Amino acid sequence: MTLDPVALLIRMLEIPSVSMHEAELAHFLAAEMARLGFESFVDEAGNAIGIIGAGPDVALLGHIDTVPGEIPVRIENGNLYGRGAVDAKGPFAAFICAAARLAASKERLPFRLVLIGAVEEEAASSKGARYAAERYHPIACVIGEPSGWDRITLGYKGRLLVDGVWEQPMSHSAGREASVAERAVAFWNEVAAHCEAHNQGRERLFDQLLPSLRSICTRSDGLTDRAELTIGVRLPPDIPPETLASTLAEHSHGGVLRFRDLCPAYQAEKNTPLARAFLRGIRAAGGTPGFLLKTGTSDMNIVGPVWRCPILAYGPGDSSLDHAPNEHIVIEEYLRAIEVLEHALRHLGSIPFK
Amino acid sequence: MRAICPECEAEITLPEGTIEGEILTCPDCAAELEVVSINPPELALAPEVEEDWGE
Numbered sequence: 001m002t003l004d005p006v007a008l009l010i011r012m013l014e015i016p017s018v019s020m021h022e023a024e025l026a027h028f029l030a031a032e033m034a035r036l037g038f039e040s041f042v043d044e045a046g047n048a049i050g051i052i053g054a055g056p057d058v059a060l061l062g063h064i065d066t067v068p069g070e071i072p073v074r075i076e077n078g079n080l081y082g083r084g085a086v087d088a089k090g091p092f093a094a095f096i097c098a099a100a101r102l103a104a105s106k107e108r109l110p111f112r113l114v115l116i117g118a119v120e121e122e123a124a125s126s127k128g129a130r131y132a133a134e135r136y137h138p139i140a141c142v143i144g145e146p147s148g149w150d151r152i153t154l155g156y157k158g159r160l161l162v163d164g165v166w167e168q169p170m171s172h173s174a175g176r177e178a179s180v181a182e183r184a185v186a187f188w189n190e191v192a193a194h195c196e197a198h199n200q201g202r203e204r205l206f207d208q209l210l211p212s213l214r215s216i217c218t219r220s221d222g223l224t225d226r227a228e229l230t231i232g233v234r235l236p237p238d239i240p241p242e243t244l245a246s247t248l249a250e251h252s253h254g255g256v257l258r259f260r261d262l263c264p265a266y267q268a269e270k271n272t273p274l275a276r277a278f279l280r281g282i283r284a285a286g287g288t289p290g291f292l293l294k295t296g297t298s299d300m301n302i303v304g305p306v307w308r309c310p311i312l313a314y315g316p317g318d319s320s321l322d323h324a325p326n327e328h329i330v331i332e333e334y335l336r337a338i339e340v341l342e343h344a345l346r347h348l349g350s351i352p353f354k
Numbered sequence: 355m356r357a358i359c360p361e362c363e364a365e366i367t368l369p370e371g372t373i374e375g376e377i378l379t380c381p382d383c384a385a386e387l388e389v390v391s392i393n394p395p396e397l398a399l400a401p402e403v404e405e406d407w408g409e
Contacts, residue, residue, distance in 0.1 A: 087409060145409050154403065205405050270403070276375025279388060279401070290401045296409035319408035351373060 003036060003100050005338055006080065006331060009093040012064075013073045013082030017089075019065040019123035022046055026064060029096070029117050036100045038115070045131035048117035050096065052103045055111040057136055058348065059307075060099065061129065061299055062092030062144025062315070063121030067323045078331050085329040087322040091144030091315025092117055094334060098341035109349040114138065121299050124261045129299035133306040140274045140310045140348065142341075143300045146317030149337040150287035152278050153313035155267030156294045156301050157206060158235030160244055161214075162191075166227040166255040170220055180227035181218045183253040188213055190251040191231055202236075206267075206293040209244070210234040227255075234295055237265040266301045267293070272310035273351040281344030285336055294319070314341070357395035361385035368395055 017025040026048040033040035033050035040050045048064060066084040073082040084090070092115075099113050114136060118128030147153040164187055166180040173179070178186075195209035202208050216229040235241060241262035249257055269275070270291055282289040296319075304311050316337035321327045355368040364382035368389065372378075376389045377400045386400035 151404075151406075152401075153406075156409070205407075271377040276373060276377075279375040283390060288401075291403040292406045293403060294409060295405070295407050298409050319406060322408050347375070351375075352371075 003097060005093065005097045005335060008032065008096065009080060009085070009090060009329075009334065010073060010082075012089045012093055013080070013084060016070070017065050017084065018068050019120050022065050022119045026117060026119070029064065033096060033115065036096070037103055038099070043131065043135070045128050046119040047128045047132060050099070050115040051112060052099055053109050053112045055109070057114050057138040058111045058345075059114050059116060059132070059136055059138040059141040059303075060095040060144065061116040061118055061132060061141060061303065062095055063088050063119070063128065063299060064092060064117040065119050065122050067122050069323070069325065071325065071327055075331070079328040080331050080334070081326070081328040083327060085321075085327050086146040086317030086319065087327070088121070088144050088146065088315060090317050090329045090334055091146060091337075094316055094337045094341055095142070095144055097338045098345060101338070101342050102345060107346070109345070111139065111349065113345070118299060126299060126302045129302040133303045138307060138309055141303060141307060142274070143298055143311065143313035144315045145298050145313040146315045146319045146322065147292055147313055148318065149285070149316050149333045149340060150282050151290045151292050152275060152282075153292045153294055154270055154275075155206065155237070156265065156297045156313075157210070158237070158239070158241055158265035158301065159261055159263045159297050160233045160235060160241040160259060161261045162231040162233070162245075162248060163258040163260065164229050164231070164252070164255045166253065167224055170223055170225050180225045183255060184216060184218075184227035184229050187251060187253050187255060188216070188229060188231065191233070191248060194247065194251070195233065198239075204293070205295055207236045209236065209239065210295065235265050237267050240264050263297055263301050264305070266304040268300070268304065268311045274310035274348060275312055277344045277347040277351055278312060278314060278340070280347045281340045284343040285340045287340070296322075355392070355395045357397045359383060359385060359387060360397055360399055361387075366397065
């Protein structure tokens with residue numbers, strides 16, 4: 001069965017799949033994988049599943065949802081534009097193409113490849129990955145996220161979101177009492193100061209607490225003043241989100257704080273059979289490999305602690321284009337990544353898991 | 355199997371069962387080394403861990 005990698009990705013980009021609206025794309029992918037000879041279906045969570053081979057599972061988990069923002073699908077100067085081109089339809093399309101090549105080669109691999117096109121990664125619910133985490137027990141997992149064709153991602157920071165609300169009876173601005181806006185700003189300043197103190201002597205971004213003020217606003221109904229803010233903090237591996245939440249709760253300045261999207265950081269080992277296979281795969285494709293640690297989060301944060309198997313993230317694309325209005329993938333890089341995946345999976349089949 | 359550390363030129367004996375892509379530590383200079391070839395045995399400096407914004 002023939003498969004044109006570029007045509008596949010174009011079709012995937014043409015089907016909108018904003019988080020929680022992935023059904024059309026999931027069914028398209030299940031049909032496409034069936035056409036390629038995979039056992040395929042859409043599972044109860046809405047994930048597109050494709051399976052080939054026999055033996056212990058090796059999971060190729062990519063997400064098929066995107067953030068909003070329509071980008072006309074087009075090719076310009078060797079670049080394929082479209083929402084999700086790098087985050088993360090491109091990486092999942094590369095998974096399908098590499099798996100299809102292995103299937104077509106009739107080569108018998110000592111594992112069962114389970115491709116999981118997961119839903120709701122961008123929604124922070126990570127519904128698809130959470131479902132897969134309970135459903136499968138792989139011996140190795142590749143997360144489909146853009147690392148660049150010659151890079152391997154080993155870890156992602158954790159995350160904590162804080163919503164704060166401050167209310168007080170309205171008073172004259174000439175009064176001595178601090179305004180709700182000042183109390184909210186004081187909380188933000190203390191969060192920033194706490195992070196700055198924590199980061200002293202920690203040079204790597206991966207080891208630091210990285211706060212960001214997402215939004216802040218005030219309002220009044222003439223009787224009560226109200227300030228609202230949302231803060232996001234990216235976490236290092238040694239700070240669980242619950243620990244930071246407890247610390248920040250002590251600095252609320254009388255506000256009501258709500259903590260959500262608690263997600264611990266995850267860092268994988270680099271000296272594993274899986275990483276070795278990818279190092280060899282990148283070198284076989286003419287590259288010089290490198291490892292990455294990312295400041296964002298991914299489905300690795302969800303399945304990594306559950307599966308506790310060799311894991312890494314890999315995929316074509318420049319992650320600085322994630323969510324960007326000019327999101328695109330370099331077609332040559334996309335094709336190169338398929339080559340690397342094919343090599344790496346073949347190597348993985350020849351490496352003992354010691 | 356013996357190979358040369360590309361950092362300090364020490365001669366390193368590769369343990370039996372060493373495979374391509376494996377990362378070793380040079381006993382002399384502590385450099386992390388990647389086994390890029392078994393036949394002939396060849397070592398390179400292991401990839402650096404870089405940092406990147408984003409997912």
